[in-house]
Amino acid sequence: MENFLGYGTSNSAYDGRRHIACLLTVYASYKIQVNPNAITAVKSALGMPDYTQSHQYLLKNLYDSDFYQFVESLGRRYNVSNQDLIYLSSGELFKVRIAKTPAGYDRALNKILAVHFAYLQHYYRPLNPIILQQLTNTFSIPILKGTRGGFTESELRNIFSIVNIELTKGNIDLRTIEATVDKQI
Structure with missing residues (x-):
């Protein structure tokens, strides 16, 4: 995931992904603090071998549908593909444990x-x-x-x-x- 987000590269080619990743991180942080069950959802998603399965699980157990529609609209705005959005909104994002804003x-x-x-x-x-x-x-x-x-x-x-x-x-x-x-x- 760190390579996917271009951490350490200072390359603006990753800016759309980083923008979305920051928002997903803030949203998840809020949900985890307000609802202890969200921690269980994230832990379960982290244990899934397939990121698409993890993404689907988090859509049901962490991300509200209107929030994810917002993420999708920003994905279109910042040229982040649907496949990249799925990867970003999977448990893979939580494995990074850091958030970096867009470099460019x-x-x-x-x-x-x-x-x-x-x-x-x-x-x-x-x-x-x-x-x-x-x-x-x-x-x-x-x-x-x-x-x-x-x-x-x-x-x-x-x-x-x-x-x-x-x-x-x-x-x-x-x-x-x-x-x-x-x-x-």
Whole structure:
């Protein structure tokens, strides 16, 4: 999986896969924290010899269908094939134990990645604000601060806040939310 994600290469050819892998990792981290049964699902998926079987199992036991539709739409947007999405959303991703953001992203693309991290809350069911805040503070903000573009913690918190406000208002159109954040940050 590390080779599949291009870790250690600094090659932007893997950026779409890394983008999706980051989102899958954040989503799974949330699900594991909010529902202890998710740990069992991941452990079971890790033990499966075939990644397609593992993927199907996780679709039933970890990833909600609307979340996976979101992943598929981003896959099309970032030219990640369906077969690659299946591999990324299998137990293979959990064997890596690290997440790296896309190597070739500039500030503008990393801003979109940050919007996508924040947008994931739309798929968190049940929404647990305490766990969401912990995940934001311990994973999302630190990994995004290390991206190209020099985001400050304050800017990242602003991005998360804007996305939260838009979702609370009932705006779930991702492109509109991206444009709103772009105007304000």
